[in-house]
Every structure is written in C-alpha cells, then in structure tokens.
Amino acid sequence: MAHRLLVRRICSLSAKDVCRLQSPAAAASFSTSLHATAARPSFLSPSRSLPRTSRRAVSFNVQDNEDFTERVVNSELPVLVDFHAQWCGPCKILGPRLEKAVAKQKGRVAMAKVDIDDHTDLAIEYGVSAVPTVLAMRGGDVVDHFVGIKDDDELDSFVSKVIGQ
Structure with missing residues (x-):
C-alpha cells in the first residue's frame, strides 16, 4: 500500500515540483511530506469515508x-x-x-x-x-x-x- 501511495504522489507532481526536487533540501522536504501523507492517506479523510453497510453475506x-x-x-x-x-x-x-x-x-x-x-x-x-x-x-x-x-x-x-x- 505504501508503494501505491508513493506512486500516486509521484504521478501527481507537476514539472515545477520535479525541478525543485533536484536540491537536497527539497528532496528532504518531499520525503517528510510523503511520510505525513502515508501516515494519514487522503482517501481516509472524514469527507471521503467509505460507506458503512450492514449487509449480511448471501x-x-x-x-x-x-x-x-x-x-x-x-x-x-x-x-x-x-x-x-x-x-x-x-x-x-x-x-x-x-x-x-x-x-x-x-x-x-x-x-x-x-x-x-x-x-x-x-x-x-x-x-x-x-x-x-x-x-x-x-x-x-x-x-x-x-x-x-x-x-x-x-x-x-x-x-x-x-x-x-
């Protein structure tokens, strides 16, 4: 799952973000923000929670x-x-x-x-x-x-x- 998050994060980068990552400080910043994102993925935010149904298995x-x-x-x-x-x-x-x-x-x-x-x-x-x-x-x-x-x-x-x- 962490790999998917990493790929999603990389794919969402714009060309400007990629250019900024060439400096070591920017890379460290990216890594920190990536760990924060991995700790609380956006798809689990309260506004986009999964529907809860109490369906019994057929x-x-x-x-x-x-x-x-x-x-x-x-x-x-x-x-x-x-x-x-x-x-x-x-x-x-x-x-x-x-x-x-x-x-x-x-x-x-x-x-x-x-x-x-x-x-x-x-x-x-x-x-x-x-x-x-x-x-x-x-x-x-x-x-x-x-x-x-x-x-x-x-x-x-x-x-x-x-x-x-």
Missing part, C-alpha cells in the same frame, strides 16, 4: 461442525446447504447459479457451502451420496432437497418454494 463456507450448527441448524432464516467438492464439474456450474438465485431473494434465505472432502462427517450425517446435493433446511430440519444440476428457472422455483414454506 452465502458462506462452513468451517466446522460447530459453525454448521450455529449458522445453519440454529438459523432463523431458511438455509440452502450446497454439498459440493472441488473436483466436481457439475458443482462448479451449480454453485454460482444457486448463489444468484439466493441473491435474488434479498436476504430472505441464506446459503451454506459444505465441501464434502473437508466435512465428510456432515455429508454422512445428512445422507449425501452424490454431489452436488442441495438441502433446504428450516429450523434445523431438512424440508426439501435435490441432487444434480438444475437450470436457473428450476433453481428460482426451488428457492421460492423453500421461502414460502
């Missing part, structure tokens, strides 16, 4: 059994659980489509992604024998599921049905 990766229990089983929202694997071609196609269908619902449903190679115990517990498998959970109970790939319309219909239950 989807998340399950980290462990405790995380699964906390964010899926105990969730107030319905949760779609996408059991997938890195080596699975259909999973790579379904994942982004499913995320898009969930995002259309604007926070009325969440999506948990579970890699079966990392969380074999969860896959066994929920009877996942093929990937991709998607479970719809509400209040810790599986209310619906499907195995394999679906097109965008079928995914939208599936997600809407889960929300409406």
Whole structure:
C-alpha cells in the first residue's frame, strides 16, 4: 500500500515540483511530506469515508461442525446447504447459479457451502451420496432437497418454494 501511495504522489507532481526536487533540501522536504501523507492517506479523510453497510453475506463456507450448527441448524432464516467438492464439474456450474438465485431473494434465505472432502462427517450425517446435493433446511430440519444440476428457472422455483414454506 505504501508503494501505491508513493506512486500516486509521484504521478501527481507537476514539472515545477520535479525541478525543485533536484536540491537536497527539497528532496528532504518531499520525503517528510510523503511520510505525513502515508501516515494519514487522503482517501481516509472524514469527507471521503467509505460507506458503512450492514449487509449480511448471501452465502458462506462452513468451517466446522460447530459453525454448521450455529449458522445453519440454529438459523432463523431458511438455509440452502450446497454439498459440493472441488473436483466436481457439475458443482462448479451449480454453485454460482444457486448463489444468484439466493441473491435474488434479498436476504430472505441464506446459503451454506459444505465441501464434502473437508466435512465428510456432515455429508454422512445428512445422507449425501452424490454431489452436488442441495438441502433446504428450516429450523434445523431438512424440508426439501435435490441432487444434480438444475437450470436457473428450476433453481428460482426451488428457492421460492423453500421461502414460502
């Protein structure tokens, strides 16, 4: 980041400033002003602060059994659980489509992604024998599921049905 600030500072110099930097005193002055700029970058000034939003993530990766229990089983929202694997071609196609269908619902449903190679115990517990498998959970109970790939319309219909239950 310091390198970017330095480049930005150098690029913003005019020809007159470059000529002044040829003297050692001017170079020292430039260095001091550069350190002051680096200490408090202009893009963090109060007038240009970044907007703060409290958006929840549409989807998340399950980290462990405790995380699964906390964010899926105990969730107030319905949760779609996408059991997938890195080596699975259909999973790579379904994942982004499913995320898009969930995002259309604007926070009325969440999506948990579970890699079966990392969380074999969860896959066994929920009877996942093929990937991709998607479970719809509400209040810790599986209310619906499907195995394999679906097109965008079928995914939208599936997600809407889960929300409406």
